[in-house]
Amino acid sequence: MFENIALQDLFDLQAKEKHTLIDVRSPKEFQETTIPGSINIPIFTNEERAEVGTLYKKVSKEAAKKRGLEIFSKKLPDFIDSFKQIDTSMTVFCWRGGMRSKTAATVLDLMGIHVNRLEGGIRSYRKWVIHVLGKxxxxxxxxxxxxxxxxxxxxxxxxxxxxxxxxxxxxxxxxxxxxxxxxxxxxxxxxxxxxxxxxxxxxxxxxxxxxxxxxxxxxxxxxxxxxxxxxxxxxxxxxxxxxxxxxxxxxxxxxxxxxxxxxxxxxxxxxxxxxxxxxxxxxxxxxxxxxxxxxxxxxxxxxxxxxxxxxxxxxxxxxxxxxxxxxxxxxxxxxxxxxxxxxxxxx
CATH class of the missing domain: 3.40.50 (Rossmann fold)
Structure with missing residues (x-):
């Protein structure tokens, strides 16, 4: 089973060994901001994320989840292969440590690929940045x-x-x-x-x-x-x-x-x-x-x-x-x- 880790635990892990951070958000979100040093292996393209988001707002959460699963299931082989190319320990994250990173970590665990999942996602990292600057x-x-x-x-x-x-x-x-x-x-x-x-x-x-x-x-x-x-x-x-x-x-x-x-x-x-x-x-x-x-x-x-x-x-x-x-x-x-x-x- 994948492990949820806090931001400080991630920093400690990075200090001890070579470690890869994977942002599973869309390319547009990744370009706007990410954790420095991360790579992008997105669950959804920009257009797919917009489609699922529209369903969530205008139809229902269940409709959005169903459509998201339909989209993601078609690209699972390529998604998993991308992680197989990485030869270090890994941590995945999304915006707030929600559905996307949980889905990615669960699927990878089922395929025998161990990853950590960052609690709070990139939002926790942003709070930490603001804290450091605020000092x-x-x-x-x-x-x-x-x-x-x-x-x-x-x-x-x-x-x-x-x-x-x-x-x-x-x-x-x-x-x-x-x-x-x-x-x-x-x-x-x-x-x-x-x-x-x-x-x-x-x-x-x-x-x-x-x-x-x-x-x-x-x-x-x-x-x-x-x-x-x-x-x-x-x-x-x-x-x-x-x-x-x-x-x-x-x-x-x-x-x-x-x-x-x-x-x-x-x-x-x-x-x-x-x-x-x-x-x-x-x-x-x-x-x-x-x-x-x-x-x-x-x-x-x-x-x-x-x-x-x-x-x-x-x-x-x-x-x-x-x-x-x-x-x-x-x-x-x-x-x-x-x-x-x-x-x-x-x-």
Missing amino acids: QDFRPELFVLNGYTGTGKTALLKKLKQNGYPVMDLEGMAGHRGSIFGHIGREPSNQKNFDSALVQTILRYQDEPFVLTEGESKRIGKVLLPDFLYQKKEAGFQIFINLPLNERIKIILDDYQPWSDPETFLEAFRIIKKHIHTPVAKQIDKDLQNENYPNAIGLLLKYYYDPRYEYAIGNYPDDKKWLIDVNHIDEAYEKILQRVKYPVSTS
Whole structure:
């Protein structure tokens, strides 16, 4: 018989051995939010779930259960085969530990495949995430990388992480670069998935003396930073990186590659167009339409992004910020390593 396990028991199990979490909800539900690291082996497709749900609401619970059984019985061989491919211990879950995970666990048990079933489903995991964030506890000091748009802050964080430094990649977790063009080429996260990823990072680095992150506003794309983390970031040690304009244009072109989706890039620009001096805005619009991206980006930086950034520098006291002038992000990396050391030193 399958075993019902609580969330903490699941965490303990994951810490002891290689373990596979299986979300048996529909692909749409899985995409919207799941427990990090889970795989999706759905009982119903998106359309089938909608059909069963409609029967439940408009006809009866029994009618919905009957139709659900009819649908599921036809796909049982493939469903069971999917679990046979997994060579670790397993736990299945649905939204609140209800009918779908119970059905999956029961059928698998009848076929001699042992799985656990998560009590409370993903809803119990979501409550735990909210609890962890509600504690407002993140002990490490924060080193915050700032700079004009195009300074390569994300690339610097990636390199630091690759070399073993603790990094909190807020843009990566949000699936957004934080600007009006930030969604291009990315899959923006929703708040639930962002919170889950954030909690994983907080727990991973809780005992580190410091963590590196990037200067971000409270909103990043579709998600919001929790107040305690935003305030901690604002109180952290701010590293301001200054790169030449031409180098920044190259970095932006390499990162955004506007030629791969010119219409989306142009649409995004027209949202902020009214905030730019009319002659300049017209020239940027023309450059984007003619795919003269280096000139368009240069004008955007000079007349839109840079003035906003210059205002932000003055918000921090001198003893909490460090300004570095470099010609390339590799040079910035070397300078950052001179300041960011174990143990923490901001002197």
